[in-house]
Amino acid sequence: GSRMSLLWFLLTAPVLLTASSPVYNPNNGTVPLVIWHGMGxxxxxxxxxxxxxxxxxxxxPNIYVHSLMIGKNVVQDxxxxxxxxxxxxxxxxxSRLAQDPKLKAGYNAMGFSQGAQFLRAVAQRCDTPPMKILISVGGQHQGVYGLPRCPGESSPVCDFIRKMxxxxxxxxxxxxxxxQAQYWHDPLNDNLYRxxxxxxxxxNQERGINETYKKNLQRLEKFVMVKFLQDSVVDPVESEWFGFLKTGQAKETETLQESATNQI
Known part of the structure; x- marks a missing residue:
C-alpha cells in the first residue's frame, strides 16, 4: 500500500536514478541500483x-539492479x-561491488531497515566503486533500544535475540x-556502548573521528532518509532520521541536530 507507493515515487523520481554528472554507463544513462534487505x-x-x-x-528500462545476497543461498542470506x-x-x-564491472562508474543504493545502516557503512568504508545516492528506508542509523516486533516467521528467532x-x-x-547487538544502543550505558x-x-564516530569515513560520506550526492510514521519494528523510530533517546534515560528523544553525533 503506502510503502509501495512511496518506493515507487522514490525509484521513479528522475533526480534519484539518473546521473547528475556524466559517467560511463552501459545502461542507457540509468545508474545501477544496489539493494540491501532488512532483518528476517x-x-x-x-x-x-x-x-x-x-x-x-x-x-x-535497462536498469541494472543488484539485490545483495549475503551467503550462498536464500536460507543463508x-x-x-x-x-x-x-x-x-x-x-x-x-569486495563484491568492486568486482562487478557493471558498477565501476558508480551506483545508487537503497537499504531497507538494518540494510540501510549497513549500506551507509559501505559508503563510509569503501569508495570504489563510488556510491552516488543512498536511500535509507526505515534504517536505524542511531541503532535500536528494543525489538518490539519481528517480521513474519522470524518471531522465535527474535525471542532468542531479545534474551541475548x-x-x-x-x-x-x-x-x-x-x-542486532552490533547496532544495539543502550542510552543507560553510554560508556559500554561507545x-x-x-x-x-x-x-557513528563515537570513539573518535575517522576522517576517511567523514570524507566518503560527504561525497554522496544525496542521502535520503525515509522515516515511517507507524513503525512497529524500529524502537525508537527517531533512529530512522538519525535521532535517538537522550543519554542517561529511556523516554525522551532528541534529533540529530540536538545530539552530539552530528559530526559524522
Missing amino acids: DSCCNPISMGAIKKMVEEEI TENGFFLDVNEQVSMVC LNSGAYSDIVQKHLV NYSLFLADI
Missing part, C-alpha cells in the same frame, strides 16, 4: 525484495541477517555473533 528478509523474497527489484526493472558479524558482511559486500540482548548486549560473544559496540559506535 532475503535478497530474493518474491513478496518483498524480489517484488521491489521487479518493480524497479519495469519502471526504469536470511540467517546471516541475524548471526553474521556486520563488519564481515560489509567487507564482503565491498538482555543478558549482555555488549559482551564479546554476543557482539561477535548477533547482528567502547564495546563493534559496528554502530564505529560508523
Whole structure:
C-alpha cells in the first residue's frame, strides 16, 4: 500500500536514478541500483525484495539492479541477517561491488531497515566503486533500544535475540555473533556502548573521528532518509532520521541536530 507507493515515487523520481554528472554507463544513462534487505528478509523474497527489484526493472528500462545476497543461498542470506558479524558482511559486500564491472562508474543504493545502516557503512568504508545516492528506508542509523516486533516467521528467532540482548548486549560473544547487538544502543550505558559496540559506535564516530569515513560520506550526492510514521519494528523510530533517546534515560528523544553525533 503506502510503502509501495512511496518506493515507487522514490525509484521513479528522475533526480534519484539518473546521473547528475556524466559517467560511463552501459545502461542507457540509468545508474545501477544496489539493494540491501532488512532483518528476517532475503535478497530474493518474491513478496518483498524480489517484488521491489521487479518493480524497479519495469519502471526504469535497462536498469541494472543488484539485490545483495549475503551467503550462498536464500536460507543463508536470511540467517546471516541475524548471526553474521556486520563488519564481515560489509567487507564482503565491498569486495563484491568492486568486482562487478557493471558498477565501476558508480551506483545508487537503497537499504531497507538494518540494510540501510549497513549500506551507509559501505559508503563510509569503501569508495570504489563510488556510491552516488543512498536511500535509507526505515534504517536505524542511531541503532535500536528494543525489538518490539519481528517480521513474519522470524518471531522465535527474535525471542532468542531479545534474551541475548538482555543478558549482555555488549559482551564479546554476543557482539561477535548477533547482528542486532552490533547496532544495539543502550542510552543507560553510554560508556559500554561507545567502547564495546563493534559496528554502530564505529560508523557513528563515537570513539573518535575517522576522517576517511567523514570524507566518503560527504561525497554522496544525496542521502535520503525515509522515516515511517507507524513503525512497529524500529524502537525508537527517531533512529530512522538519525535521532535517538537522550543519554542517561529511556523516554525522551532528541534529533540529530540536538545530539552530539552530528559530526559524522
